[in-house]
Each structure stands twice: as C-alpha cells, then as structure tokens.
Amino acid sequence: MESENSPSSIRSTESPVDNGFLQLAGFNAVIVGNGAIGGALLAALLRRPGLQRAFILGRTQKHDSNDPRVTHVYLDAEAPESVTAAAIAVADEVERLHCVINTVGMLHSEDCQPEKRLRDITAGQLQRSFTINAVLLPLLAQGFSSLLRHDEPAVLASLSARVGSIADNKLGGWYSYRATKAAQNMLLRTLSREWGVSHRNVSVVALHPGTVESPLSEPFISRGYRNRVLTPEESAAALLKVLADVRPGTTGAFYDWQGEPIPW
Numbered sequence: 001m002e003s004e005n006s007p008s009s010i011r012s013t014e015s016p017v018d019n020g021f022l023q024l025a026g027f028n029a030v031i032v033g034n035g036a037i038g039g040a041l042l043a044a045l046l047r048r049p050g051l052q053r054a055f056i057l058g059r060t061q062k063h064d065s066n067d068p069r070v071t072h073v074y075l076d077a078e079a080p081e082s083v084t085a086a087a088i089a090v091a092d093e094v095e096r097l098h099c100v101i102n103t104v105g106m107l108h109s110e111d112c113q114p115e116k117r118l119r120d121i122t123a124g125q126l127q128r129s130f131t132i133n134a135v136l137l138p139l140l141a142q143g144f145s146s147l148l149r150h151d152e153p154a155v156l157a158s159l160s161a162r163v164g165s166i167a168d169n170k171l172g173g174w175y176s177y178r179a180t181k182a183a184q185n186m187l188l189r190t191l192s193r194e195w196g197v198s199h200r201n202v203s204v205v206a207l208h209p210g211t212v213e214s215p216l217s218e219p220f221i222s223r224g225y226r227n228r229v230l231t232p233e234e235s236a237a238a239l240l241k242v243l244a245d246v247r248p249g250t251t252g253a254f255y256d257w258q259g260e261p262i263p264w
C-alpha cells in the first residue's frame, strides 16, 4: 500500500520491463469512453501481443476496428442502468478482467462552459458534471467488481486531472470540473481502501494524462500555449507505461503521465 506521507515517483530508470497485467499472456481490458485518449489507449493495447479481449464502452461507436478482439458496448454515464448493462455484457464474454480504464470526462458541452467566476455556477452544470466526472467511477467499480477480483494482477484506473488536485489549485476557476474531479479522486481513494482488503490483486489509481489534444481541451489550448501538449497517442503510451510500472500492492495513488505523484 502506498504510504500516505511519502508518495514516490514510479518512473522506472531501468530497462523497461512491464509489471503486472501487461505481462500476462491473455489479459482482458475495458476502456470506458471512446474519445481521443480512450481511442488511443485502445489502439495501444491492441498492439500488445498479450491482449486477449478488449471492450470499448461509450455512447457511439467511433473507433472502427476489424480486430476480432474488440467489442463495442453502449454506455452513457448519465444512465446508470446502461453501466450495469454494459458490465453484464462484458461478463457474458470473459471470466476475468485485468484492466479497466475510465476515460470519460466533461469539461464543456454545447450548453455549458467552464465557470470563470462564482456567478457563472449553475446547479444544473455542477450536478451534470458530478454525474459524468465522479459518479461513473463507483458505478463502474460495482459493475466490474467480480470480474476484477481474482488471483492475477489487475488495474482499475481513472483519468482525473491535475486541476482536480485541491492542493494544486492556485488559479481558481473551472469550479465544476475541478470539484467533480476532486470528488472522483476521493471516491477512488476510498474505493482503494476497501479493495485493499477485498480485491488485493487490484491497483486502483487516478491518472493525469497531461495536456492532450482532444475535443475536451481544444477550446482552451491557444496558439501561444506555452506548456507541452501531447498527442493522444503520446499520452496513451505514457499512461500505459505508468500502469506497467505500478507495483503489485500499490493502490490509492494519483500519478501524472510521467509517473510523478500529484498531491490530492
């Protein structure tokens, strides 16, 4: 179990050797959300020879793949019954899962933008963000609980965001997104404590994917943006490297795409 007081980098300085589920011959993965990073994670997993089956869960089927290992399953984060139905559909196909990565998130939509100031907050936007950015995670954990619990290594990872770090919040703004990613972090950390007893094979981790080119980030990356912007493919490769480096027994941690811990 990760110490509360001394989070350490998991960046490997040695030759890259995958730990855990990625090393298994015949691992099964679920990617929740078929956006830019979700699609890139699926593509990266499909290049792994050990991958047996992959399921991509989302509202629409975006990533056409002729690969017979891939199945698209409908899921809408705003319809809890669809999460249960998706988990049942996956359980019809495989007996165990080794990797569930939640990539669903909302920063803006057709009718809402991130709030710059207090007067921009509406109850509706805050509640919708909470449903999509936070509530989905425990519903996924409920749905996939029995498939993840076995005697092989497994990971439940969820894409959070550095701006969801309460300790890191120096700029303010983006009330709903920040608050609901922070709520997701707490739900994840609490789940890690429960599964640290009941699901000892599962590492539960929150991940910041970096600033990544995607429909979610596009309106906020100006031409003069000074920080590094990753392609979805770069982010996916880095995130899989982080997951590969997670040691068995490490759980309840929050890492960025480089494997550096982020304060909660």
Ligand SMILES: NC(=O)c1ccc[n+]([C@@H]2O[C@H](COP(=O)([O-])OP(=O)(O)OC[C@H]3O[C@@H](n4cnc5c(N)ncnc54)[C@H](OP(=O)(O)O)[C@@H]3O)[C@@H](O)[C@H]2O)c1
Pocket: 033, 034, 035, 036, 037, 038, 058, 059, 060, 075, 076, 077, 078, 102, 103, 104, 105, 106, 107, 132, 159, 160, 161, 162, 208, 209, 210, 211, 212, 213, 214, 215, 216, 217
């Ligand atoms: N891009 C970045 O710079 C960045 C930085 C920090 C954190 N993140 C996090 O990374 C994750 C992936 O984001 P991304 O950059 O890949 O953006 P993206 O391409 O916009 O992907 C977001 C995905 O969330 C899905 N989604 C939203 N509401 C949903 C719902 N009700 N039910 C099912 N799916 C829903 C979207 O589905 P539809 O396609 O059907 O709308 C989309 O596939 C998010 O959690 C985001 O908060 C991204």
